[in-house]
Amino acid sequence: MTVGKLSGTEFFAPVVITEPNREIDGVYIGDLLSWVMGRASSGNAWITIMSNVNILAVASLADTACIILAENVALEQDVIETAKQKNINIISSPVGMYETAVMLSTLL
Amino acid sequence: MSEVLNFHFDVDHEDFTSAGQASVQVKKNLRQLGLPPEIIRRVSIAMYEGEINMVIHAGGGTADVNVTEDYIEIILKDHGPGIKDIDQAMQEGFSTATDTIRSLGFGAGMGLPNMKRYTDYMTVQSVVGEGTDITMRVNIN
Ligand SMILES: Nc1ncnc2c1ncn2[C@@H]1O[C@H](COP(=O)(O)OP(=O)(O)OP(=O)(O)O)[C@@H](O)[C@H]1O
Numbered sequence: 551m552t553v554g555k556l557s558g559t560e561f562f563a564p565v566v567i568t569e570p571n572r573e574i575d576g577v578y579i580g581d582l583l584s585w586v587m588g589r590a591s592s593g594n595a596w597i598t599i600m601s602n603v604n605i606l607a608v609a610s611l612a613d614t615a616c617i618i619l620a621e622n623v624a625l626e627q628d629v630i631e632t633a634k635q636k637n638i639n640i641i642s643s644p645v646g647m648y649e650t651a652v653m654l655s656t657l658l
Numbered sequence: 659m660s661e662v663l664n665f666h667f668d669v670d671h672e673d674f675t676s677a678g679q680a681s682v683q684v685k686k687n688l689r690q691l692g693l694p695p696e697i698i699r700r701v702s703i704a705m706y707e708g709e710i711n712m713v714i715h716a717g718g719g720t721a722d723v724n725v726t727e728d729y730i731e732i733i734l735k736d737h738g739p740g741i742k743d744i745d746q747a748m749q750e751g752f753s754t755a756t757d758t759i760r761s762l763g764f765g766a767g768m769g770l771p772n773m774k775r776y777t778d779y780m781t782v783q784s785v786v787g788e789g790t791d792i793t794m795r796v797n798i799n
């Protein structure tokens with residue numbers, strides 16, 4: 551499934567979608583940035599509750615398809631602006647990381 | 659391409675909330691050179707971990723990236739506190755990061771192990787009180 555399609559489902563909400571056609575290939579869950587760097591695969595949807603600006607560099611360099619912010623975690627406006635500039639896809643989920651992953655497993 | 663392409667960066671220590679600029683730039687440059695995505699990914703992740711380490715542990719430093727026909731080389735130099743026990747620092751989970759830095763998601767003690775994992779060659783030279791030099795290489799073929 552593409553990021554654009556996922557963000558358009560009823561359950562999830564788009565936050566920043568700059569590359570809607572990016573295909574999601576697997577999921578990685580984690581908040582410790584070096585674990586994500588070391589273990590997430592290119593094309594993964596990355597589920598986290600981290601919201602500081604460093605997640606953008608991690609998503610970009612680890613080449614994840616999108617960040618999924620669990621628990622309705624909100625981003626500061628400047629982080630949203632930077633995400634747009636850096637072409638980082640971000641989706642919001644209203645539930646926790648586990649429930650988000652369960653939902654993804656039914657959709658992907 | 660027999661000549662070596664070099665990119666130089668001064669890594670600022672001040673803004674550790676948005677560090678990683680040099681690595682993001684290198685990713686862009688390597689893309690423009692048309693290198694394979696998996697090579698670019700390995701180089702940028704290894705460089706990012708080293709760049710962040712210079713920012714949070716060493717008060718900044720310099721990064722040089724050399725692109726040759728055979729490999730991409732990343733040279734990081736700082737004049738920070740140095741690493742007392744390099745073997746210990748290379749172990750997964752070892753970290754001296756402060757609570758403030760941990761609250762940003764750093765401090766898992768996985769940075770140096772990632773650098774090792776994603777590169778084909780890595781040396782760490784460090785003198786306590788003088789600084790740390792790290793050289794990494796990712797082979798292109
Ligand atoms: N450039 C450096 N100067 C001084 N000490 C360093 C430097 N790089 C690493 N270290 C030391 O080595 C330890 C391990 O580094 P490593 O990158 O593996 O983990 P970390 O930076 O603490 O956490 P993480 O990288 O997972 O966010 C650091 O906590 C720090 O004590």
Ligand SMILES: [Mg+2]
Pocket residue numbers: 584707710711765768769770
């Ligand atoms: Mg580190």
